[in-house]
Structures are given as C-alpha cells and as structure tokens.
Amino acid sequence: MKVLVIGGTGHIGSYLVPRLVLRGYEVQVLARNPRPRYGGADTEALWSRVEWIVADRIMEEKNGLWGKRMAAVDADVVIDLICYTPEQNRMIVESLEGRVSHFIHCGTIWAYGPSTRVPYREDYPRKPVTEYGILKARIEADLLEKYIRNGFPATVVHPGHISGRKWLPIDPQGTRNGVDVYRRLAHGDVVCLPDTGLATLHHVHADDVAQIFELAILNRKTALGESFSAAAPYALTLAYCCEFVASLFGSKPNLRFVPLQKMVEVLSEDAFAIMRDHVIHSPCVSIEKAQRLLGYRPRYTTEEIYRECIEYLLESGQLVV
Numbered sequence: 001m002k003v004l005v006i007g008g009t010g011h012i013g014s015y016l017v018p019r020l021v022l023r024g025y026e027v028q029v030l031a032r033n034p035r036p037r038y039g040g041a042d043t044e045a046l047w048s049r050v051e052w053i054v055a056d057r058i059m060e061e062k063n064g065l066w067g068k069r070m071a072a073v074d075a076d077v078v079i080d081l082i083c084y085t086p087e088q089n090r091m092i093v094e095s096l097e098g099r100v101s102h103f104i105h106c107g108t109i110w111a112y113g114p115s116t117r118v119p120y121r122e123d124y125p126r127k128p129v130t131e132y133g134i135l136k137a138r139i140e141a142d143l144l145e146k147y148i149r150n151g152f153p154a155t156v157v158h159p160g161h162i163s164g165r166k167w168l169p170i171d172p173q174g175t176r177n178g179v180d181v182y183r184r185l186a187h188g189d190v191v192c193l194p195d196t197g198l199a200t201l202h203h204v205h206a207d208d209v210a211q212i213f214e215l216a217i218l219n220r221k222t223a224l225g226e227s228f229s230a231a232a233p234y235a236l237t238l239a240y241c242c243e244f245v246a247s248l249f250g251s252k253p254n255l256r257f258v259p260l261q262k263m264v265e266v267l268s269e270d271a272f273a274i275m276r277d278h279v280i281h282s283p284c285v286s287i288e289k290a291q292r293l294l295g296y297r298p299r300y301t302t303e304e305i306y307r308e309c310i311e312y313l314l315e316s317g318q319l320v321v
C-alpha cells in the first residue's frame with residue numbers, strides 16, 4: 001500500500017513515517033527539505049526507504065501548481081499534516097476525490113473550543129474561539145459532510161499539545177518559555193501560576209499521535225467519516241504539573257498565584273499570549289472513542305512526557321541544575 005504524508009518531517013511525521021515504513025507501506029513524504037527534523041540513528045534505515053517529494057505547498061497553492069501535483073498523486077492513503085484553511089482543504093479534496101481510499105486530516109483540540117463538559121467527547125458541539133480553531137473546525141465539518149454526501153473517505157485526528165523528546169511540551173506554567181520554569185522548579189524558586197493554578201493542560205506525545213494515524217489506516221472502515229481526539233490518558237492541572245516536575249528534582253514547588261491578566265507583568269508578551277490561550281481553553285478530552293474503535297493505547301502520560309523531555313534537556317546541557 002502507498003501512503004503519502006504531507007508535511008511528514010516535523011513533530012508528528014518524525015514518529016509517524018518510521019512507523020508506516022515498518023508496516024511495510026511504500027511511503028512518500030512531501031516537505032521543503034528531504035530530512036526529518038527529529039531523526040536519529042535508530043530510524044535512519046527506515047527514512048532511507050522513503051520516496052521524497054520536495055515541494056513548497058504554500059508557494060504551489062499560490063502559483064497554481066499544487067492542484068496539478070495532487071491530481072498526479074499515486075497513493076492509496078494521503079495524510080495531510082499541514083492544512084490550516086478550508087480553502088487549502090477544498091483544493092486538495094477536489095484533486096484527490098475518487099482517487100484515494102483514505103484521506104486523514106490533522107486537526108487540533110483547539111477546534112473544540114474552551115472546556116465546558118469534561119472530558120470532552122468528539123460528538124460534543126464545537127465552540128472554537130481562536131481563528132486557528134475556527135478554521136480547523138470548518139475543515140473538519142467540510143470533510144465529514146463530504147463523507148456523508150459523496151463518500152469522500154475522510155478521517156480527522158485532533159491532537160492535544162504535541163511534544164516529543166526534543167520538542168519541549170507546554171510547560172507547567174502553561175506556556176513556552178525556554179527552560180526557566182524547569183530550573184525554578186528544580187531549585188524551589190518561586191513559580192507564578194495564573195489564578196488558582198487549576199487550569200488544565202492536555203498533552204500528547206508525538207509518537208501517540210502517530211499511533212492514532214497508523215491505527216486509523218489499519219481500521220479504515222471504522223475510521224471513515226469519524227473524528228478522533230489524540231491525547232494522553234488524562235489532562236493535568238498546572239499546579240500538579242509543577243508538583244510533578246519539582247518532584248523529579250527531589251523538590252517541592254514554591255507556587256505564587258497571580259490573577260491571569262496580571263501574569264503579563266511576570267512573563268514576556270509572547271509567553272503570556274501562549275499561557276492565556278491555554279488557560280482559556282483548559283482542555284480535557286476523552287480518548288475513549290479512539291480506544292474503543294481503534295484500539296488506541298497511549299504510551300505516554302503527561303508525567304512521562306515531562307520526564308523524557310527533562311532527561312533530554314539535562315543530557316543535552318540545555319538545563320543545568
């Protein structure tokens with residue numbers, strides 16, 4: 001079987017492509033640079049079996065070449081990891097319609113919107129509040145409608161906050177701010193958390209996201225016309241993330257609680273914007289559907305994700321405590 005992975009060299013692709021090659025599929029990967037961002041010696045032989053398609057999607061969408069390229073695709077399954085607008089999605093669907101047996105789009109839990117009833121199940125109403133989430137929710141709706149109306153063989157996978165060994169997770173403050181918060185937690189220095197510290201994060205390891213894409217292919221009939229959340233077994237509060245990370249260093253967190261809007265005085269503007277986005281969403285999603293229908297068995301909890309990343313930060317000398 002032939003599988004094309006569009007944008008297959010990033011966080012997800014670095015884990016997904018080796019899995020697909022190991023399955024014995026003929027794998028094509030489309031990216032601007034023909035090498036995985038997080039490859040290592042252990043997967044080098046698998047990557048050497050990939051057929052590369054070096055192209056710039058955005059450029060080709062603008063100059064009209066993308067539709068022709070997609071119309072010439074010779075694959076049974078197409079996985080689109082880098083589609084962000086309904087227009088991009090419409091273009092690719094038009095080119096692939098009637099020619100592929102499975103099309104899997106990568107969405108996001110931001111398409112769900114801020115948490116209401118938790119854990120959030122895939123059939124609850126979508127109430128996205130960011131432009132990114134709104135556009136991804138529209139893409140999902142278009143694909144599922146296309147499946148119902150025309151039998152277009154679509155599946156949508158919505159990952160939580162993706163992380164990997166070399167890709168720092170959203171940190172225990174709910175942002176991305178280098179290694180500072182890890183150093184503070186290790187030393188028992190003050191860490192400021194927004195409001196009561198009870199906002200939640202729902203991480204997922206990139207290898208578990210890859211697992212769901214692989215399972216969707218293996219369970220094609222069940223997966224057609226369906227959306228699946230790809231997340232760790234449970235969400236965690238910021239306060240508990242701090243407690244856990246501190247415990248890795250034999251320390252206890254020294255937390256100070258600050259109203260969310262005042263966190264702008266504690267963090268850089270960029271870090272605050274990321275924190276605000278995560279606090280407002282406070283995601284907590286159910287993975288029961290993927291477990292039941294696809295046999296999804298996540299290998300990583302958020303604790304294991306933090307443990308792996310911190311191990312890498314220490315090994316690589318990025319974090320010195």
Ligand SMILES: NC(=O)c1ccc[n+]([C@@H]2O[C@H](COP(=O)([O-])OP(=O)(O)OC[C@H]3O[C@@H](n4cnc5c(N)ncnc54)[C@H](OP(=O)(O)O)[C@@H]3O)[C@@H](O)[C@H]2O)c1
Binds near residue numbers: 056057162
């Ligand atoms: N990051 C998160 O926490 C998160 C959470 C939920 C959902 N998602 C979803 O995950 C998907 C992204 O997956 P990812 O995190 O694996 O992405 P990523 O790490 O940013 O990797 C993007 C991949 O696409 C390629 N690429 C980027 N621009 C391209 C272009 N113009 N033409 C061709 N190739 C291009 C990159 O390689 P080159 O640079 O060599 O081209 C790379 O292979 C998105 O759909 C996003 O909505 C992400």
